[in-house]
Amino acid sequence: MKPDPGPEMPGERLFKALGDPQRLRILRALRGGDLAAGELADRVAVSAATCSHHLGILRDAGLVRVRRDGQSRIYTLNLSVFEEAVMMLTQFLKPGVGRR
Amino acid sequence: MKPDPGPEMPGERLFKALGDPQRLRILRALRGGDLAAGELADRVAVSAATCSHHLGILRDAGLVRVRRDGQSRIYTLNLSVFEEAVMMLTQFLKPGVGRR
DNA sequence: GACATATTTCGATATTTGTTTGAATATCGA
């Protein structure tokens, strides 16, 4: 049996969201500019439902944000969370920090 | 059914390795200095088998390296791969790159 | 060689996760 996962580790949700090929494709597509959900589904070559699922996970991790535009929903990269991820990883590069 | 995953996306293995609570604990423990596999299993409070499994994934992602020391295997953070991860994420912060 | 210690590998099981299909919701235009 898998034991109680307990409280979530910092960065867990974030890196888990990044660790999927389709989601990486979505994020890369958004580097070229904001896109609607349907447009993203086309570019990533995945069904609309699947794409929506992944967008939910990316949203939940804070990596993207949405706004309405008519019938479409436009997705945007949330750069501040990328910065946050960079800072987390940078912690490992600082020597001697984190000892207890 | 899940379609052919095809070729692996850059960074996929890396972020997937980072997106697990136990592995994040292992990496954090290693920030304080190199540790043997058994010592890591104790600190992360997981069985030796499970810990070895996670260490294999971290090794496969390049995040840690091993060396023998008698009967023990000492694990070390591989900082250059952390730098690599930072660079990947930094790509998202550079405006106007990645358009096609 | 026999035995103890440290770690990995194997086999089994339970949980998680990505995907699909179909239904539900929301917006727009006629």
Add this chain to the structure above:
DNA sequence: TCGATATTCAAACAAATATCGAAATATGTC
């Protein structure tokens, strides 16, 4: 309001993954 388009939600399923105990491997000691 009706119909079309865009997106999300929900149920179901298969594949992937995390976990453990036990067996296998490797090293050191007697």
